[in-house]
Amino acid sequence: MPNQNVVVLVGGVGGAKLALGLAQILPPQNLTVIVNVGDDFWHYGLKICPDADTILYTLSGLVDKNNGWGVSGDTVNTLEQLRVYGGDSWFRLGDRDIATHLYRTERLRQGARLTQVTAELATALGVNVRLFPVTDDRMETIVHTQEHGALAFQEYFVKHRWQPTLTRLEYAGSESARASAEVIEAIEQADVILIAPSNPYLSVEPMLRIAPLRELLISRAVPRVAVTPIIGAQAVKGPAAKIMRELNLEVSAETVARFYGNVINGFVTDTVNTPFVVDGVRTIALNTLMQTDADKAALANQILHWIMSWD
Ligand code: FO1
Numbered sequence: 001m002p003n004q005n006v007v008v009l010v011g012g013v014g015g016a017k018l019a020l021g022l023a024q025i026l027p028p029q030n031l032t033v034i035v036n037v038g039d040d041f042w043h044y045g046l047k048i049c050p051d052a053d054t055i056l057y058t059l060s061g062l063v064d065k066n067n068g069w070g071v072s073g074d075t076v077n078t079l080e081q082l083r084v085y086g087g088d089s090w091f092r093l094g095d096r097d098i099a100t101h102l103y104r105t106e107r108l109r110q111g112a113r114l115t116q117v118t119a120e121l122a123t124a125l126g127v128n129v130r131l132f133p134v135t136d137d138r139m140e141t142i143v144h145t146q147e148h149g150a151l152a153f154q155e156y157f158v159k160h161r162w163q164p165t166l167t168r169l170e171y172a173g174s175e176s177a178r179a180s181a182e183v184i185e186a187i188e189q190a191d192v193i194l195i196a197p198s199n200p201y202l203s204v205e206p207m208l209r210i211a212p213l214r215e216l217l218i219s220r221a222v223p224r225v226a227v228t229p230i231i232g233a234q235a236v237k238g239p240a241a242k243i244m245r246e247l248n249l250e251v252s253a254e255t256v257a258r259f260y261g262n263v264i265n266g267f268v269t270d271t272v273n274t275p276f277v278v279d280g281v282r283t284i285a286l287n288t289l290m291q292t293d294a295d296k297a298a299l300a301n302q303i304l305h306w307i308m309s310w311d
Contacts, residue, residue, distance in 0.1 A: 011203020
């Protein structure tokens with residue numbers, strides 16, 4: 001992949017796996033990671049960006065590999081003291097992780113853009129690929145549920161452990177949010193655009209809702225390839241399959257490929273999935289389950305080699 005610019009759109013844990021695979025095989029100047037902000041929220045006065053932090057911690061090697069998020073070996077003294085005061089403790093804030101939120105919040109208060117602050121965190125952690133939040137504007141995913149009505153994303157995902165029945169999703173603020181200049185430039189200069197095996201509805205769609213991303217992606221005459229988050233009618237992690245059932249969709253990789261529609265012209269399904277054909281979308285079946293770091297690099301390599309073989 002000499003001098004090919006690769007852009008990958010990612011959510012949290014699933015996205016971080018492919019981002020790490022790509023980071024292992026590409027020169028850092030050729031990789032740009034664009035991350036969802038729909039999961040971001042304010043908690044105890046702190047601006048928390050779980051997806052960006054998951055990418056930062058994964059690429060820097062700090063991540064807690066069991067959870068896939070947070071800092072390995074982190075303590076929770078602060079959270080325990082908050083519990084003493086009767087404060088909310090459903091969101092597990094590690095002590096070292098809190099430093100990230102404090103730094104980010106302070107820099108935002110000083111007037112820095114989220115893009116700038118994220119770059120500062122990346123540099124400090126030794127992450128040398130570009131990592132851009134999709135927008136500097138406010139955009140929040142709201143999950144409407146049968147049991148509790150509208151839930152802020154982290155309340156749905158963490159507090160209620162994604163158990164409530166989803167009725168619809170709302171991407172609040174997406175109508176007025178705009179992709180950052182950095183994101184637009186990265187997509188304009190990309191030779192390959194990838195969509196990581198992140199949750200299509202919770203992680204990727206919030207990004208596609210932000211103008212002018214969807215149109216900009218469609219306008220780029222380059223390979224635009226999504227990787228399936230569904231393996232054998234199940235999500236690798238998280239609520240993707242459950243949400244598909246609640247939206248009355250068939251739980252399959254084909255449903256995901258059709259959901260992305262003309263945003264993509266290529267799709268990586270898994271070897272265990274039922275083969276399918278979608279017009280205008282080249283498809284390859286690979287082993288997409290990334291368990292080890294070597295698996296992540298191998299999948300990234302296979303995807304890029306396949307793309308290079310397109311005529
Ligand atoms: N996920 C959980 O399931 N429980 C938690 O307590 C939790 C805390 C947490 C703290 C910092 C952070 O960056 C991420 C954290 N996550 C937690 C993960 C995260 O909120 C979700 O996995 C994503 O938002 C979904 O992509």
